Amino acid sequence: MRPLTADDPAGIGGHRLLGRLGAGGMGVVYLARSSGGALVALKVIRAEHAADPAFRARFEREARAASRITGRWTTPVSAADPQAREPWLATAFVPGPSLAEAVALHGPLPCATVCVLGERLAEALIEVHEAGLVHRDVKPGNVLLALDGPRLIDFGIARAAGATALTATGMVIGSPGYLSPEQAQAGRAGETGPPSDIFSLGCVLAYAASGRRPFGTGTPAAVLFRTVHEEPELDDVQGRLLPLVSACLAKDPGERPTAEDVRAGLAGPGSRSGEWLPAALPRLIAERSARVLELPDPEPQEPTPTRTGAVVLVHTRRRFLAMGGSAAGMIAVGGGIAAYLAGRPDSGGQGGQGAPGPLPRYAVGLQADLTGGGRTVGRAQERGARLAVEEFSAREDRPFELTLKVLDDGGQAARARTASGRLIADRTVQAVIGPSTDATALAVAPLFHTARLPMLTVSVGTTGISSASRPANFQLRPDDHNLAVPLIHYLTVVAKSRRTAVIEDRAAGKTGWNLAQSLRESPPTEGVTTVHQVTAGSEDFGPAVAAALAARAQGVVFAGTSPHRAARCARALAGAGFTGARLGVGAVLEPAFLSEAGAAAEGWAFSTTFVDPAALPGAERFVAAYKKRYGVAEVERYAVEAYDAVLLIAQAMRALGGGGVERGAMVRRLRELSYKGLAKTIAFEPLTRVLYARNGLFLHRVQGGRVRFLGPYEKVRSASP
Known part of the structure; x- marks a missing residue:
């Protein structure tokens, strides 16, 4: 969160402004507190947009329609004033991360979690569609995770089904990668209805289950083309999710299930239980919920008269309970609050110690072939690395937060060099796992060496990666x-x-x-x-x-x-x-x-040069977690080796005082360590700087x-x- 500027008002519509959550071409989103003490995200539209009568009409229509949506898995509109010089709208706040952030930090969600997620988002869409609205921007960034379930947010581009679009001619509304084919083609705007949201929901569930967009990445034009003309990539979508997600992603809107069909198809015995998230996420949500309590109380403010035409909503206790009003579930809304709560400095008190601030956050990069011919090995490494990051994040004594930044090089040298450049430029990245193929490792090893950023390969067998002349390159398996x-x-x-x-x-x-x-x-x-x-x-x-x-x-x-x-x-x-x-x-x-x-x-x-962790003493917990998380019968090759590599890096960071160190120091510390992993003991010969080969050869x-x-x-x- 950024502080208020000199041009920002102290309050709007009876809400005390606390800071800026974000700003863009359309307006500003503030973190605010209502006169009743509730935290909200208050979105203010810039006057130049509000000057357009059609835009103002759309805003008022949507504010009133959204005020009718009170379901448990949505964020209610608490107040709005479409007739103000700068129209504004306030919605409730969920202190958890977005689905996009959760997957980026902790990887794909377990199949059972995705089923619960899909059932509850479908339930939210049922109410949206019954209110005569189409959300039009269902995406991971608009799904917030709370302890009791997800919340579908941001109806800022929703419009009444069948209504005329109040946008510029040919404008595509929504987010490429999650748009339906009819949204992706400007000439089909009249076809955009509830089935469009179902297509987007299918994309969201595929992303949650696999960690990847079903129509890939790249330029918006390329993603839109694939959405319209190509089949989705659903290799990592498992179990009963696969047929339902496939149906949601039908090109023909008429062949997609309804929101009620999706809800019924995903309902299961555990869908109404309280514990629906994997272990690392409730901790993150709880920490952020606690930090909300550190926000300042509002200063006394003169009541603002309610103008004629303003939409003011008061949530009764009955309505609050109908929304599933858990303290950890509904506090306020706004995408930028996640960054605020994660990065807020310590707050001190007079005459005593302040509350402990958030831990510093660092990243381990993972660069691998996730979509090319070597994707089986690459994905196994990503999966193992994610489990290691989650285990580290669950430790009470951790001195820093660790995240995983994953880049796909497709097994191609040119893409590998681009991915390596991005990791090298990111100063939060302390070390990199990968690449996963011989050719890509040879292509980028000089880049990591020059940048003094440790590169640790776990599946590369070619010679010449790790040597005395390139100390930043670590080959964690014996060469061929x-x-x-x-x-x-x-x-x-x-x-x-x-x-x-x-x-x-x-x-x-x-x-x-x-x-x-x-x-x-x-x-x-x-x-x-x-x-x-x-x-x-x-x-x-x-x-x-x-x-x-x-x-x-x-x-x-x-x-x-x-x-x-x-x-x-x-x-x-x-x-x-x-x-x-x-x-x-x-x-x-x-x-x-x-x-x-x-x-x-x-x-x-x-x-x-790889093990079967199911046969290793001490690896039982890893094997059970891996099988449950990814829905596989056996742990794939080099998954446990990548798991060990992440924890080796974490140990080196801890030994150097908790991360954020000079990269050359990380190189030296890694060379000096002897780390007993699940697969093998990782140690390097002091003169040749190569792995002790006898530790990494198996039958x-x-x-x-x-x-x-x-x-x-x-x-x-x-x-x-």
């Missing part, structure tokens, strides 16, 4: 050169292969060649290693397998990265009757390998048609978990 180490251990300790054959897949390029060379130079059990190549243009592994068996191989290693080609190798070995040890690397260990190899995959072991094995985690490679002594 180390993948031979667990294979050698397995063939020496577990399977004891004196004669090892390597099937080198030339399609894997340098990666396959390096793996073959490592096994040739360091043969398992100090025996003999032979290498048999398969050209990149061939999928016939029979000759190479025959040569390996002719060399009397006891163990065979597939030196490649393609699950499809590894499956062909597995089938060739099975067809030749080979039953000895068969091994590969983590890049091969995908569902495609298991499905294409079939029974031939049984018994294969893999050298990896998996296919047993009973499923992949089983054997554990850290050095501890594996048998083929059973």
Whole structure:
């Protein structure tokens, strides 16, 4: 909140002004207190707009229509004066964050929470539509979260259904990304009715469930084009939400459900329970509700006469209870209050200590491929990182607030450089998780090094990221050169292969060649290693397998990265009757390998740089929270590693006094730390500045048609978990 200016009045319509919540081309929004003591957001329209008779007529019509909306999940209009020189309107205040802020801070909401959210917003829209209004701007920023449920706010662009638009010709009213196709096309303005709000509600629910807009981001024109002509991206919308959200997003308004249909479709046993939000949000709401009490009481003010034509509303106790009047639910309205309550300095009292002020707020950046070919790994990292931020935020002794700033680079080098530039420019960002692919990491590593902003990759295997010459670049998994180490251990300790054959897949390029060379130079059990190549243009592994068996191989290693080609190798070995040890690397260990190899995959072991947290002692709470939050049966790869990375950064910030430190100091502190995470202990060699590789190498094995985690490679002594 900004202080009042010299030009601002002391009061308006019997309300004492406390400060400015925001200002724009249309007018100013003030934080005010009514003569009865209620906090409100008071919106004043600039005189130049009010000079237009049509605009004033629209404002008066909407103020009167909005005053009839008293539902529990809306914010009531408490007073308005459409005939004032500068028309104004006061609405109630909810001290919680907007849905947009909550998702930005804590990530996608659990499916159960989104169902409750959707049911109650649909209930709000039922009343809006029954009042003859169309909201026209249902979006995350216009949904505020309270302890007892959401509130749909800002009817500032609502107009009576069927009424003539009082806007400039061709003007699109609403927010791109949440507009319906009929709103996005100026020529279809006459079609905008209640189904338009349902489309917007579908967009809001998709955003709440996934953390992403269903029609993407970019220029308004690009988003509007996708809204009209392309299908939404709903990959992360789970369970019973998916069919309902899909129906809401039908291009044809006539094919969308009504608000009553949405409410009925989302109603469930827990929809009326008090606890509807994930753990981190009630704490945030409670803190902000408490800080509202620190606002000053109004000074005595002369009563303002009520002019003829003013709309003055007094909420009786009966009406207040009908709105679900919880103290934490309804106090005032206004988007800018969130920033005010989060950033208000300590207030002191004479002769004693002031109330403790808000904690400083810092961010961890996360840059990953969230929409390209590597989105599975990228999204897993985002999910793990969000859980870590939530856990940190729940700690009573935290010295600062931590948020997550997520940017999608699509796995493209150019986009990665743009995203990195934005993170580097944001001085609240203390360190960055990612990028998530080798190519993007190589593209941006020099940028982070130059800026001295720590870049911590958890899934990148290429060499040259973390080195003595680039101390700000941290590679939290061993590079691909180390993948031979667990294979050698397995063939020496577990399977004891004196004669090892390597099937080198030339399609894997340098990666396959390096793996073959490592096994040739360091043969398992100090025996003999032979290498048999398969050209990149061939999928016939029979000759190479025959040569390996002719060399009397006891163990065979597939030196490649393609699950499809590894499956062909597995089938060739099975067809030749080979039953000895068969091994590969983590890049091969995908569902495609298991499905294409079939029974031939049984018994294969893999050298990896990721863990299965479900098999880790001490990770039970993380696994349960992850599965519940994201509605998945298993935790995806590199999710727990990203979780560990965030808490490593938080520990370094805490050690340096709570964040806001010089970036070079963060680089040095991270290099010095030894952090015991759920997946592994993260520590760096002092001279080479690379991760202690032995801490991050693991073995998996296919047993009973499923992949089983054997554990850290050095501890594996048998083929059973």
